[in-house]
Amino acid sequence: MSFGPSTTRKWSFALVVAAGATLFALETEAKKPKGPSPTPAPVATLEDFYGDTGKRFQAALSFYNREPISSTISPNISGYGIGVDDMFISWKESRLDEDTTVCAGECADLEVIATLAYEPAGFVEMTVTDKSPYDPVDNKNDCDGNGSYVDAVDDQDCNDNGVTDVVAKATSLAEVTGEIVVLDRIAPGSPVYRGRLPYTTLYDSAGSIFVQTSGTANPEVTVTYEDRNDGTGARCANALSPAQQGFLVARTTIVVAAGRVDFRAVSVHLASGSPGDDDGFADAGETVDLVPTLINKSGLDLDDIVVGLGSTDPKIECISVPIVAAGSVLNNAVFTTPAFRVKIAPAPTVQRTDVNESLRASFTLTLRSNKFDNLTRVTTFSLDLDLNVAGPPPINSPFIEDFEGAGLGKFTLMTLDAGKNSMQLSDGYRCQYNDPFGPNSNSLGNIDCFLGFSGDPAGGVNDWHIQQNNAANCNSGRAYTGVRSLRWGTCSIFATTPVRDTTRFKQIDAVVTIDPIHLPPSTLGPAELTFKHQVSFVDNRNITNLFHETADRGVVQIQLADSSGNPIGNWIKLTAFANAYEQQGTDNYSNCTFDPVDDGNDEDDYFDPTDPLRRLGPSSTCFPEFVYSRSGHTDWRLDFNPNNTGLVEGPGLQGNPAAGFRNPGTWVQPRFDLSEYAARSVRLRFLATSIELGTSQTWDEVFAVDNVVGDDGWFIDDVRVMEAVASPLTLLVDNASFSGLACPACTSGSAVLSASPVPPLSGPGQIVTLQASGSSVNACNDGTVQYQFWRDANLNGIVGDVGDTLLRDWTDGSTFVDAPQVTTRYGVRVRCSTATACQGANVLHVAVNCPSTGNAKAAFPQAIHVDKGSLLGPEPDPSVTVNWAASASADVLRGNLIALRASGGNYTGTVSACVANDLSGTGVLDGTNPGAGGATYFLVRPTTAPFCNQTPGYTANHPREAAGRDAEIAADANACP
Numbered sequence: 001m002s003f004g005p006s007t008t009r010k011w012s013f014a015l016v017v018a019a020g021a022t023l024f025a026l027e028t029e030a031k032k033p034k035g036p037s038p039t040p041a042p043v044a045t046l047e048d049f050y051g052d053t054g055k056r057f058q059a060a061l062s063f064y065n066r067e068p069i070s071s072t073i074s075p076n077i078s079g080y081g082i083g084v085d086d087m088f089i090s091w092k093e094s095r096l097d098e099d100t101t102v103c104a105g106e107c108a109d110l111e112v113i114a115t116l117a118y119e120p121a122g123f124v125e126m127t128v129t130d131k132s133p134y135d136p137v138d139n140k141n142d143c144d145g146n147g148s149y150v151d152a153v154d155d156q157d158c159n160d161n162g163v164t165d166v167v168a169k170a171t172s173l174a175e176v177t178g179e180i181v182v183l184d185r186i187a188p189g190s191p192v193y194r195g196r197l198p199y200t201t202l203y204d205s206a207g208s209i210f211v212q213t214s215g216t217a218n219p220e221v222t223v224t225y226e227d228r229n230d231g232t233g234a235r236c237a238n239a240l241s242p243a244q245q246g247f248l249v250a251r252t253t254i255v256v257a258a259g260r261v262d263f264r265a266v267s268v269h270l271a272s273g274s275p276g277d278d279d280g281f282a283d284a285g286e287t288v289d290l291v292p293t294l295i296n297k298s299g300l301d302l303d304d305i306v307v308g309l310g311s312t313d314p315k316i317e318c319i320s321v322p323i324v325a326a327g328s329v330l331n332n333a334v335f336t337t338p339a340f341r342v343k344i345a346p347a348p349t350v351q352r353t354d355v356n357e358s359l360r361a362s363f364t365l366t367l368r369s370n371k372f373d374n375l376t377r378v379t380t381f382s383l384d385l386d387l388n389v390a391g392p393p394p395i396n397s398p399f400i401e402d403f404e405g406a407g408l409g410k411f412t413l414m415t416l417d418a419g420k421n422s423m424q425l426s427d428g429y430r431c432q433y434n435d436p437f438g439p440n441s442n443s444l445g446n447i448d449c450f451l452g453f454s455g456d457p458a459g460g461v462n463d464w465h466i467q468q469n470n471a472a473n474c475n476s477g478r479a480y481t482g483v484r485s486l487r488w489g490t491c492s493i494f495a496t497t498p499v500r501d502t503t504r505f506k507q508i509d510a511v512v513t514i515d516p517i518h519l520p521p522s523t524l525g526p527a528e529l530t531f532k533h534q535v536s537f538v539d540n541r542n543i544t545n546l547f548h549e550t551a552d553r554g555v556v557q558i559q560l561a562d563s564s565g566n567p568i569g570n571w572i573k574l575t576a577f578a579n580a581y582e583q584q585g586t587d588n589y590s591n592c593t594f595d596p597v598d599d600g601n602d603e604d605d606y607f608d609p610t611d612p613l614r615r616l617g618p619s620s621t622c623f624p625e626f627v628y629s630r631s632g633h634t635d636w637r638l639d640f641n642p643n644n645t646g647l648v649e650g651p652g653l654q655g656n657p658a659a660g661f662r663n664p665g666t667w668v669q670p671r672f673d674l675s676e677y678a679a680r681s682v683r684l685r686f687l688a689t690s691i692e693l694g695t696s697q698t699w700d701e702v703f704a705v706d707n708v709v710g711d712d713g714w715f716i717d718d719v720r721v722m723e724a725v726a727s728p729l730t731l732l733v734d735n736a737s738f739s740g741l742a743c744p745a746c747t748s749g750s751a752v753l754s755a756s757p758v759p760p761l762s763g764p765g766q767i768v769t770l771q772a773s774g775s776s777v778n779a780c781n782d783g784t785v786q787y788q789f790w791r792d793a794n795l796n797g798i799v800g801d802v803g804d805t806l807l808r809d810w811t812d813g814s815t816f817v818d819a820p821q822v823t824t825r826y827g828v829r830v831r832c833s834t835a836t837a838c839q840g841a842n843v844l845h846v847a848v849n850c851p852s853t854g855n856a857k858a859a860f861p862q863a864i865h866v867d868k869g870s871l872l873g874p875e876p877d878p879s880v881t882v883n884w885a886a887s888a889s890a891d892v893l894r895g896n897l898i899a900l901r902a903s904g905g906n907y908t909g910t911v912s913a914c915v916a917n918d919l920s921g922t923g924v925l926d927g928t929n930p931g932a933g934g935a936t937y938f939l940v941r942p943t944t945a946p947f948c949n950q951t952p953g954y955t956a957n958h959p960r961e962a963a964g965r966d967a968e969i970a971a972d973a974n975a976c977p
Contacts, residue, residue: 105230106131107238110168112223112250114199123809124209124221124252125196126168128183133166133193135228135235141167145180158182166193168225173616173624174364174378175210176608177312181223198811201256201374202366203308203322203784205833208811212366213258213374214624215584216548222251222611241439244612259298259372263365263379264334264577265526265673266292271341275738280522280678281387282361285346285738287320289339292365292381295577296329297649300371303328304773308366308784309340315350315361315385317343318743318781325773344385347737352386355731356562358569359385377626381676388732389521389679394725399517401719403466404482411486414510414685416596418460421452426594428602429508431585431622433615434592435603440615442590448694449592451506463504464488464511464686467715469660474498476636477660480532480653480667480717486511488554488688489713492700498636498661502700502711503537503552506692508594512685516561518725519680526675527723529556529574529684532653532667534632535714536646538699539583541630542710549586550629552690553621554714556672557599561681563728570600571685573620578671581626582647587616592692595619621689633666634712640666655717665715674721681728688714744779746832749840751775753828760847764821764948768846773814775830775840783834789816792825792843793944794889794920799827799841803889803920822948823847850948857953857966858945860890866938878930882915882938883923889943891976892916892924893954893969897935907968912936914976918943939969941976 108130114122134140134156138149143158145167156164163184171178183195197209199221204210211219225248227236235246267290270278274287282288290309296302305326309319321341329335344350344361352359365379401409420426423436429451430436434443443449452460467487469477474491476498477483488509492500519527537552556576560568575581585593595603599620606617621627630646638644642652644666655664674682696702699711752774761768772787788810794803804827808816812833818826824846831839862884868877882892892915899910915938916924930936939954953966969975 105232105234105236107230107236108133108225108227108248110223110225110248110250112221112252114221114252114254122254122811123196123198124170124223124254126170126181126183126194126223126250128166128168128193128225128248129191130166130193130225130227131191132229132231136233138228141165143167143180143182145169145178159184165195166225168195168223170197170209170221170223171608171611172199172209172211172219172221173214173607174212174219175204178608179207179209196809198809199254200784200812202306202368202812203833204310204312204364205783205812207786207833207836211254211256211374212378213256213376214378215376215626217624218256219254219374220251221254222249222613224249224611239612244439247612249611249613256374257372258374258376259300259302259369260376261302261367262295262297262377262577262580263381263575264293264295265675266290266381266383267675268383268522269339271339271741274741276740277388277734277736279388279734281385281734282342282344282383283386283734283736283738284344284350285740287341287343287741290342290363291336291339293334293336294367296331296333296335298371299331301328301330302369302371304370305329306368307337309342309363310366310782311342311361311363313361313363315345315359316363317345317349319343320741320743320779320781322780322782323784341741343740343743346740350385351737352733355387355733356560356568358560361385378624383676384678384680386734387679388734389729390732391730393524394518394520394727394729396520397518397724397726399719399721399724402481402717403479403484403486408464408466408486408511410513410515411511412514413462413464414512415460415462416508416510416598416687417451417506417594418462419458420460421450421454421456423447423450426450428597428604429594430603431587431593431595431619432603432606432617433587433623434590434594436592438603438615440613442587442615443592446590446592446692448692450692451508451594453506453695453697461504461507462509463490463507463713464509464688471496474501475661476501478655478664478715479659480655480664482656482717483659485659485715485717486686487713487715488686489711490698492698498712499706500700501634501713502698502703502708503688503690503713504698505690505696506592506594508596508687508689510596510685510687513683516565516681516683516728517721518728519674519677519682519721520723520725521729522675522678525723526673527678527721529672529674529719529721530669531716531719532655532669533628533714533716534634534646534665534667535628535630536634536709536712537629537714538710539629542703542708545588546586548583549588549623550583550627551586551589551593552688553585553593553627553629554686554688555581555620555625555627556670557620557685557687558674558677559683559685560677561683563681565681565683567683571596571598571620573599573625574672575626576670576672579631579645579648579650579668580670581628582631583627583629585621585623585625585627586691587623589691591694593622594689594692595621596687596689620687628714631670632668634715635707635709636661636663636665637707639663642666667717679729679731684719686714686716743781746777746779746781746835746838749775749777749785749830749832749838751828751830751840751842753826753842753844755826755844755846759845760823760849761820762849763851764848765819766848767817767819770816770818770826770828770844771814772816772828772830775814775828775842777830777832777835777838777840780832780838781834783832784812785814786810786812786831786833787814787816788829788831790827790829792827794918795825795943796918797825797843799829799843801920802887820846820848821946822850822944822950848948852949856947856950857955857957858942858947858950859953859955859957860884860888860940860942862886862888864938864940876929879925879927881923881925882940884940885922887920887922889918889920890916891941891943891952892919893939893974893976894926894928895937895939896930897937898933900937905962907965908971911969911972911974913974917976 183193271287276286324338360382557571601618606614652666789807791805
């Protein structure tokens with residue numbers, strides 16, 4: 001093939017190969033995948049990298065064929081291989097022409113980067129370039145970010161430092177309300193503004209942006225700047241939609257090490273000295289101690305564990321102990337933290353009117369250690385408020401369902417997709433990023449983006465059923481106990497064995513308990529939900545770009561019920577503390593994914609509704625939520641192996657071999673703590689939802705081969721709540737409103753600074769870790785201790801005054817690593833993040849042994865200027881300013897230049913005065929008149945040297961400089977000491 005010159009050629013091709021048990025989609029251009037379906041075809045772009053004279057292009061097309069092997073089937077049988085027919089290649093030629101459009105205005109520019117930090121705290125740095133930052137009507141900033149420009153704080157200098165500034169807003173998925181960031185103009189008249197904001201993984205507190213890892217994805221910080229004036233008085237026209245015009249958005253990824261520690265339960269106790277009834281429920285006005293129980297699943301032994309508890313719930317007045325140290329924990333160990341102290345808001349903020357009212361307080365838990373800085377999963381929990389339990393102790397009556405009886409046993413079908421088989425009827429049921437009418441959707445214009453299929457019955461199709469060895473189940477029984485289990489899935493109507501087990505597309509199917517389960521009060525200990533299951537949904541075993549993500553998703557949910565079994569409130573997702581959800585639902589495709597609406601949110605709910613680029617929001621199964629997709633093992637061809645547990649820790653459990661066809665798979669047991677729902681009656685459901693692939697109805701239609709393990713479905717057996725009680729407990733509204741303990745104010749801080757290794761250091765450039773974790777403030781409501789590290793360059797013991805060097809600004813990172821070349825005095829300041837005036841400071845002297853001595857002199861590192869002090873006074877005016885650009889610590893002396901020339905360059909006897917000794921600043925004023933015919937010289941030396949074998953000197957270290965200058969000056973009685 002050849003093409004004419006002066007063109008940009010594109011060669012596009014598409015091929016989907018199904019072989020063995022894997023679906024492969026060829027994708028040769030890095031771009032957002034269009035979906036696992038065979039259409040639309042992937043496209044490869046080949047640019048003419050030889051320039052306009054290039055006429056030849058090359059590309060390679062490969063096929064991967066995986067034959068059955070002995071580890072997956074026995075005996076080893078050769079397969080058909082690969083057949084290719086009707087392969088086509090097409091291309092399009094295009095040319096890039098210069099855009100000659102003349103634009104009247106000029107939009108601003110926004111750049112954002114994150115500083116690289118080997119610790120859980122760093123900075124997001126942002127730069128705005130804007131020649132006209134304020135609009136003609138509101139010629140100032142919205143400094144407090146409330147949407148109004150008439151507040152007293154609104155002006156062109158939001159931080160009141162005398163420098164013109166602009167403001168931007170930083171947000172993250174963990175802090176959607178965000179932080180207002182002030183960017184100072186870098187120089188008078190410049191269009192460039194810069195600012196930075198610390199990020200933290202520990203606590204959501206004012207002054208820093210809170211970020212949390214979600215699965216394998218590192219957190220992102222989004223910065224938004226509003227360009228209200230493009231120079232013509234109009235908003236920047238950077239988008240077609242008027243609602244998005246003027247908003248400049250930039251993102252940066254925060255790289256933090258993450259580890260897994262799972263939440264198990266939390267206990268509630270009345271705080272010592274607080275009024276209250278200590279009945280296991282947090283009541284209005286009480287001050288309570290919350291003690292979480294956690295499990296270390298990081299695979300590592302952990303030290304220096306710090307745990308944070310936060311809440312933005314208005315039902316929480318304050319958390320006066322929001323950060324605790326949990327010490328060291330072995331891998332797989334269960335541990336409790338020291339107590340967090342929480343003040344519940346008084347009435348009327350917390351004032352239950354009915355026992356069936358949904359009145360709960362929500363919290364977020366964070367953790368860092370010496371091995372990682374963040375949890376791999378966002379950890380939240382909630383507590384019932386304002387209740388009492390009355391009546392005699394309940395009678396234990398375990399809830400057990402093994403599906404060996406009639407029908408679905410204690411469960412019944414709940415077909416959430418019934419009657420939703422059109423675009424309009426499915427509105428609300430999609431994941432936010434798959435809304436076909438959404439502004440930033442993957443699925444814009446997808447006409448198949450609805451639940452079910454046009455030919456479905458009015459009651460919908462629900463694939464939850466009893467799995468047993470009969471023709472309806474393709475003669476494939478599977479059970480942990482007995483011969484029956486609960487399954488979501490189906491099989492091909494042409495199959496008589498499990499070789500074509502599969503799942504259906506475009507579904508939201510559930511099974512729910514018929515009667516409520518009554519849970520015991522907290523005084524009888526926590527209740528647990530357990531069951532045995534094995535689940536296998538399509539993931540990267542079948543579609544390679546589904547890395548740690550899944551197309552279909554399963555979750556377990558709970559809903560409160562009244563004494564008659566009627567539902568109360570929304571369905572709430574449960575998270576196991578053993579064999580928990582393993583992967584996240586994917587957000588990669590234009591193919592639609594679906595989520596229930598009875599969990600309190602729908603496709604129009606976003607984490608940040610004001611973000612013009614919003615695409616993620618709250619859900620039960622959509623990204624970034626974790627779900628069940630690969631737990632245990634479903635491959636009927638494999639012998640039982642206790643280690644074959646999928647993506648969970650196990651152990652693997654053997655089912656009943658007598659249940660049916662060859663092998664019942666490998667089962668695992670999730671465990672869910674139900675202490676958050678103590679004394680309540682609850683409903684339980686298992687929910688599965690699946691992706692859309694056009695008009696295809698099952699994965700089996702797409703794969704069209706036997707034994708694709710990834711679409712076998714979800715098998716459940718032996719569901720238990722052994723602590724359940726026989727009847728609902730009598731709950732009463734707790735009408736008391738207690739005064740509790742006052743939320744204490746921060747009045748003082750104590751800074752403690754240590755070094756490791758203990759000084760002196762063995763030589764220059766040795767690593768030293770400065771640790772300030774022993775510092776404290778007397779109180780810090782809803783905040784955390786922050787640290788600011790300095791070099792006490794002027795050696796006066798005052799941290800952060802003029803002449804000191806800032807090493808790292810305020811963050812919640814208590815360590816700082818340095819490699820000093822010389823003996824250095826460090827300083828640290830500590831403060832409460834929510835009461836920034838409440839501070840303490842301390843210094844630490846770190847000595848550095850010098851391996852050699854020398855007579856090298858350290859020169860002052862900046863250019864020195866001598867300028868007139870003022871041009872406004874009457875002449876003759878002898879006043880001059882000896883100055884330099886950046887603040888520094890220095891000695892300045894004045895000498896007689898005429899005498900120096902007469903002495904042949906010997907400084908002894910020529911020094912007139914020490915103008916400044918240990919000066920910290922950018923210069924000094926000198927008004928001495930040298931007299932008629934006189935002349936003056938000035939010399940400056942640093943007060944410290946950058947290397948240990950140097951001493952400060954009045955030198956330029958120029959090769960032509962005469963030796964001995966400093967000794968001659970030192971011999972003069974007028975020299976600086």
